[in-house]
Amino acid sequence: MPAKNTAKTTAAPSAYTVHESVIISLARKAVSGIPGFVRFSGSSIVSDLADLVGSKRRFDKSIVVTETDNEVSLEILVVAAYGSKFNEVAAAIQKAVYHQIVDFTGMTVKSIDVVVTDTEDVPVEEKPAADDVVEGEVIQ
Amino acid sequence: MSNTQQARAAAEPVSTVPGAYEVGGVPVGSIRILDGAITTIVKRTVLGIEGVARLSGSSLIDDFADLVRSKRMQERSIQIEHDGEEVSVSVAVNPYFGYKFPALIDEIKRKVTEAVSEMAGLQVSSVRVDIRGIEELPAEEPAVEESTQDPE
Numbered sequence: 679m680p681a682k683n684t685a686k687t688t689a690a691p692s693a694y695t696v697h698e699s700v701i702i703s704l705a706r707k708a709v710s711g712i713p714g715f716v717r718f719s720g721s722s723i724v725s726d727l728a729d730l731v732g733s734k735r736r737f738d739k740s741i742v743v744t745e746t747d748n749e750v751s752l753e754i755l756v757v758a759a760y761g762s763k764f765n766e767v768a769a770a771i772q773k774a775v776y777h778q779i780v781d782f783t784g785m786t787v788k789s790i791d792v793v794v795t796d797t798e799d800v801p802v803e804e805k806p807a808a809d810d811v812v813e814g815e816v817i818q
Numbered sequence: 819m820s821n822t823q824q825a826r827a828a829a830e831p832v833s834t835v836p837g838a839y840e841v842g843g844v845p846v847g848s849i850r851i852l853d854g855a856i857t858t859i860v861k862r863t864v865l866g867i868e869g870v871a872r873l874s875g876s877s878l879i880d881d882f883a884d885l886v887r888s889k890r891m892q893e894r895s896i897q898i899e900h901d902g903e904e905v906s907v908s909v910a911v912n913p914y915f916g917y918k919f920p921a922l923i924d925e926i927k928r929k930v931t932e933a934v935s936e937m938a939g940l941q942v943s944s945v946r947v948d949i950r951g952i953e954e955l956p957a958e959e960p961a962v963e964e965s966t967q968d969p970e
Contacts, residue, residue: 752847758855758937760862765837765939768849772839776846790839790847793832796855797937 696783701750702741708778709754714767719755719795749788750779760797768792831898833905835939851938853898860896860907863933867925869917874910874950904943905934912951923947 709715718740740755752775758767772790779787831853838845864870873895897908907930913922927945934942 760858760937762937763939764851764855764937765835765849769837769839772846772849776839776841787846792838792847792849794849794851794855794938796852797858 696785698743698745701743701745701752701779701783701785704778704782705741705743705752705754705775708774709756709771712767712770712774714759714762714764715771716757716759716798716800719757719793746788749786750783751788751790752779753791753793755793755795757796757798758794759800762797764794764797768794831900833900833903833938833940837939851940856898856905856907856934856938856940857896859933859937860898860909860930863929864909864911864926867922867929869913869922870926871912871914871953874912874948901943904941906944906946907934907942908946908948910948910950912953913949914953914955916955919949923949 706718709718720740742753744751744753754771754775756768756771758764771792775790776787779785833851833853833856835849835851838847838849840846861873864873895910899906899908909926909930911926913919926947930945931942934940
């Protein structure tokens with residue numbers, strides 16, 4: 679098993695390499711916006727701080743990528759929305775990540791394990807409804 | 819579920835639930851739920867029941883523990899045990915004076931079972947309720963029925 683992340687490559691037939699961090703980025707992109715997904719586990723205070731100082735490492739710990747023989751396995755740790763059905767949220771995550779990786783990297787996905795570590799309310803997004811109201815009014 | 823998985827589920831604070839996304843009839847991976855998520859469901863459900871003052875053991879120190887996101891404190895009053903694919907829940911609560919225990923306990927059992935199976939998809943084999951203390955209703959909010967109605 680390769681010891682260093684930086685040395686990890688995939689032995690794709692067409693001889694290209696996909697860095698682990700790319701797979702993590704693809705997975706992250708795929709998951710954000712899925713109904714019932716609140717955040718990645720561990721991406722709280724400590725990770726916000728890590729983000730602030732420009733480090734991506736800590737954030738990535740909620741997505742663990744293992745590559746062996748051109749096959750990729752992922753473990754994704756998430757916080758699900760309180761009130762949602764966790765296995766439906768997890769299945770939606772698996773579906774999105776699976777297709778994201780297969781479509782964009784051409785790699786074989788061996789497994790995508792989703793771990794629901796906790797449940798929280800979805801943060802309420804501040805939507806400036808005032809503009810819409812003004813637009814909706816008939817101005818004569 | 820294989821025997822080894824079952825043994826693991828029993829030994830570790832994690833439940834494997836069905837319903838994974840499938841490609842060609844094969845699940846792409848597992849879906850696991852940590853006890854922490856179940857604990858949160860139980861906590862929020864129980865605290866949402868009228869007549870429950872708080873979880874036993876949760877006081878000022880535990881509020882602080884909540885603040886710093888420590889789970890240890892709430893786990894003292896909520897325990898999850900695994901029995902195959904089912905879970906059993908123990909919860910310690912302090913009710914307010916004036917609420918009858920049997921009805922309160924029934925409601926806790928029913929709502930916890932519902933919430934855990936609804937969200938986590940897990941069967942709850944039993945809910946054990948410990949009443950460890952009892953509290954006075956806060957003097958500022960005297961009547962129970964006052965909270966819902968707002969006559970003008």
